[in-house]
Amino acid sequence: MKPIPRVRVIDLETTGSSPPAHAVCEIGWQDVVLQEDGLWAIGGEGGSALVDPGRSIPPVTMAVHHIMDEDVKGAPFWQEIAPTILRPEGGALALAAHRASFEQRFCTPKLSGGAKWICTWKCALRLWPDSPGFSNQVLRYWRMPEGLDRSKGLPVHRAFPDAYVTAHHLRDQLNAAGLEQLLAWSNEPGLLPRVPYGPDRGAYWRKLSDETLRRFTSDRNEDVRFSARREIERRDGTSLPREDEPKQGELL
Template structure:
């Protein structure tokens, strides 16, 4: 079985901002376990100038993408088996996959399951100091991770490579099916990020504040977390 980790560098936070790089790295299982492959990447012509503020993050400039393929052509090379005209990989993986999935729609990738290593890390390692890709890398210190392939950060190939190691570590703690299920749900947040209880573990937020939050118009991750915590306490009190 092979899982393909992907990462995008873009010209903005959401479409119609263009993609300027796609990175990928495979996690392959054999009789000895899961193995991280060699990362790859393709620069992409985003179809419009790259804003300087996004170049400041990934350091990809207009000059770098002259003559690069279109997003459609690059995506086809990454996701499709040209001989069979289909997408052969059952599961795609990204850290905070919600971002990548804005561009990597079923029309681009084919119908596949997704794993979000960010959502999974929140569940498996709630005590991590941060759940960013880079922080988890240095906190977990995955065996076999090569620094020369993991850097520079904020480039698609190295970021996909790091995420592949995070995925391997997650699979040592839970199953592939559970990772797919967790990834299909909103994120289960660890700490409150607003108001008078900002920074407090959701498990320690007062019950009356949870009930107040549950009645507000909040983002789906916060509401999912609040309702899950209310349910947990209700069941524990029975």
């Protein structure tokens, strides 16, 4: 069968955020397909499937997605259903998710066939830095993507509606920057356009003093460190050593 030039968007609803203590209780998907005219478009109907997490769903997560124990009774287990969705017939050029690091905790390379991943959150930081926020839903209402059916994108925090909304962001990102660029951005930390917390919250990096900026290079948050370092590089016209490389003069 001829490979299908598509990226499959994935969204998971789970019992919590930390496998193996937590597990998947629903998966949704929506394809974005490369057309003959060279543009990317929403492809097919997408879908969702309930998954038996093999444990009770805590009330705190029921309150988010409203999936209850009785809903998933008799559903397939994750190890059974995941490969059929993550590795579709005809293949996929990559998988994608908004804040893909979360989905990747559960969609392991063994289940996905070692698929490449696009993080639409990281790509949104690059392409739409002036957005007031970068959650799936803030981007939805700030951008108002063309062709997004409001009813199909509801309710939020369910696997298919969220995947459907993310797919519209991905379509526009692919048409703006291309597949390889999105993959490259997704393999780096998030390039935050503004300071996310603290006394300088909301300030663009370019507005900070050199002293303040350098303090952020030792922040606990990887995305903050990366973003501060990139602004320093822009100002200096040089590249700082990568965090996993020893600085000159340090003992190995």
